[in-house]
Amino acid sequence: MFEKLRTNPIFLDFAERAGWSAGQVFFATLLAGGTTTSVADLPWTYAITVSLSAALASVLLTALQYLGKATNLSFWPDVFVRLAKTFLSSLLASITAAGVFNAIEFDWTTALNVAVVTTIAALGKSLLAREKPTVPGGAESTGAPEPSGRAASPSTLAPEVYRRAVTRRQ
Incomplete structure (x- = not known):
């Protein structure tokens, strides 16, 4: 079973x-809990609930991206789509x-603060994960894609796995 999961780049x-x-x-929610509280007083249950909800929303938004066949993007458009989906x-x-949602009483300030901190973290992750394309022979490229079409990606997946996921014919 796990053999198939490891070889399915779209699942990965x-x-x-x-x-x-x-x-x-999860971490942005804990940061929003404040720095003056003790570890025991942080909103652990809420952070776990929100992070699981974010994972589910990410899966749904990524499915929409795959259904729209908007996955094989160059670096900056891919980063922009990832940031928008993260937000x-x-x-x-x-x-x-929040449970029962009331647009007037909802704590928009905290929700937007968490979304902005999360998006900044996603930008940092994308820049740190940026795969630098290489020129045949081992030298680093100047940033232009190789003739084979290999370009930088913001994914933390192995470069070949990510390329197979986003360029797969559907």
Whole structure:
């Protein structure tokens, strides 16, 4: 069973995106809990609930991206789509964790703060994960894609796995 999961690059892409969204929202939610509280007083249950909701929202938004066949993007458009999805996932997670949603009484400030911190973390992750394309012979490229079409990606997946996921014919 796990052999098939390891070889399915699309599944790995979904898992990578959902995992990062969940982790970023989890820590942003804990940061929003305040720095003057003790570890015991942090909103652990709420952070876990929001992070699981963000992971689910990420899976749904990634499915829409795959259905729209908008996956084989160059670096900056891919980063922009990831940032937009991260922001939306975080905001949707805060709204769903609120229970009964009331637009007037909802704590928009905290939800937007968590979404912005999460999005900044996603930008940092994308820049740190940026795969630099290489020129045949081992030298680093100047940033232009190789003739084979290999370009930088913001994914933390192995470069070949990510390329197989986003360029797969559907």
